[in-house]
Amino acid sequence: MTNKKKKIAFVIGALTPGGAERVISTLSNGLVKDFDVAIITFKKSNPFYRLDERVKVISCFEQINKPTSIFGSIKLNYTIFKKVSSVVKNEQIDLLIGFITSANIIATLAALKNDIPSLISERNDPLKKDIPRFWVMLRKFVYPKSDSLIVQTEKVKTIYSNMLRHKNIVVLPNPISSDLSELRKNEIKREKIILTVGRLNNDKRQDKLIRAIYSLNLEDWKVIIIGKGPNKKKLNNLIKNLNLSNKIEILSDIKNIHDYYLRASIFVFTSKAEGFPNALLEAMHFGLPCISTDCNYGPSDLITNGKDGFLVPVNNQDILVQKIDELIKDDDLKKSFEKNAIETSLNYTSKKVTEKWKTIINQHL
Template identity: 45%
Template sequence: MKKIGFVIGSMSHGGAERVISILSNLLSQKYCITIITFKESPSFYPLNKSVLLKSCKIKDMDRLKGPIGSIRLNYKIARNITSIVKEEKIDLLIGFITSSNVMSIIAARLNRIPCIICERNNPKKEYLSFFWRMSRMLFYPLANVLTVQTVAVKEYYLAKKLNSNILVLKNPISPELSQLVDHTPNRKNIILSVGRLDTNKNQKSIIEAFSNLKDPSWSLLLIGDGGMKKELEAMISRMGQTERIQIISGVKDIHNYYNKAKIFVFASNSEGFPNALLEAMHFGLACISTDCDYGPRELIENMRNGILISTNELDELTKSTIELSGNQQLIASLGNNAQRESEKYKAENVISEWEKTINKLLN
């Protein structure tokens, strides 16, 4: 079996880490998989027993600051990754996120093996230091393949000439999550939103829009945690909506909420790729989403399998929320079409595209 190495800072809670865990578990049926992290820590997401987790054991990442400190730190990381690649006899490296991508390219070049790099963020909203902007311009053209999540991001990076071989490889839906979809759910009048509680996810607008929905049978659940939690709770209290709006943090059984709600609202100002929106569609919820960069418009065809609204347009969000909540037939139609659209993102469909790309490089 050929050996593949994934490279990332850590396997903590996060979207990129979740995708790596899904890909690693699925690919481990055909390849020997090693996940290489900068820091030594356990994986937040479950990994198959055959998946090897190895660390560069960098303990002074937070202490090395400034240009000289950054150079020393990244030299140590690149050296340690290179050593692990040699030790494990890895045949191909896959990096996730900018710093890991650069380190993967360096280690792959030194070991004379192919390298795939993966960009996950919204390129228009990245806040990279000068060091990483220059490193990306210097090293990204040396990768065999640059993968992105949407066609729009591909076009953006092609214009920037970061790499000439850019592929769109979709995010897989967790197989474990797919198995928990209840196809005959007893749905309630619940509007659901899932995401980090911050200004970009724009839960304030969701709360304001919902507060204009006068039907007392509906409630709003905000699932997530973040720096704005107390501010949002105070806002809910101030508006007298504590009995209708609830914030729930630390949720591990997210499928219970997807199976129970009827409507999903996604109000982000920007995205790399909206995993929560895709999951909600997979569970058959009728979705209202901002048409932000990037992702929603590649998932939703307006009024067929969801509703797209402009970003930061409270009136549009309010109108769509009120009208959809009052139309059970439309809720069912959008939800059914959304579920069908999401099938292409099921893990077994996505993994075949990854295997094609990997095998082409290995052969």
């Protein structure tokens, strides 16, 4: 008689486009061979990334209205917690894995209520100032009650070790989606395109790239910004005001991201804060010569400055402009970055990272 597979479930707000959502999809597809895998989302959404048909998606609510007060927020989250708990009970889940602050807190509490282990995964800069105080307080109180806190870099581990009294903090990087890996090609016809990918928000700072292009006054290069988010209108206005509409384009909801990784010649990443930059890793995996800001966490784990890409100081616009100019003009440097970036990225293949997750899950089951 075969042993029945243990049942694990990820917990996240929704399966929209985004880094954490991509990681959950990639891990679910990799873990479904060894476990019965479910994804519990707070609200219903069509999964943006491909999911193995054996992965079960369970939504707590059709939709969720944004609360207008702190009491509304507490009430809503208590309702979500109760719903997640009942799903865990009905589905007979053996272990819960939370992703991102609010889902981590709800996953930990739901696991405690059902007397099962929980792993939580923190994806953001731990010193980020815009997390509501309510969640910061809860994080301090609830996180240590989870069985393991998974972070993406050693630097983040050090900060959480000082911030929380958690007995088990583990570093696991993000995996590259195997679906993406399969779409790489050896023979690529690169075009004169500078690419950036990321949510259009204050952390990603796409305006820095737009202003750099304005300074460089490039003849025959184009810039493609892929992403959606609250700053889209602001960025489009900036492009218009600088008369760059014929040079810079913003695209949202792009499913075939690999086509852009294959067409572009340079990837520029201008974040001021990161947890672990998926888009940068993917660009390197596709052999794109990359320039990234050296923000607190992530880029310096991936790029060795001058070897497989350039790291530039976060607020130094002059060096950003200078490095873009240098890469545009130096084909040999582009080739060397391309080769080395692919090599670096192979440490993060889905298979390697999924194996590490499997080991941790088994330790707690």
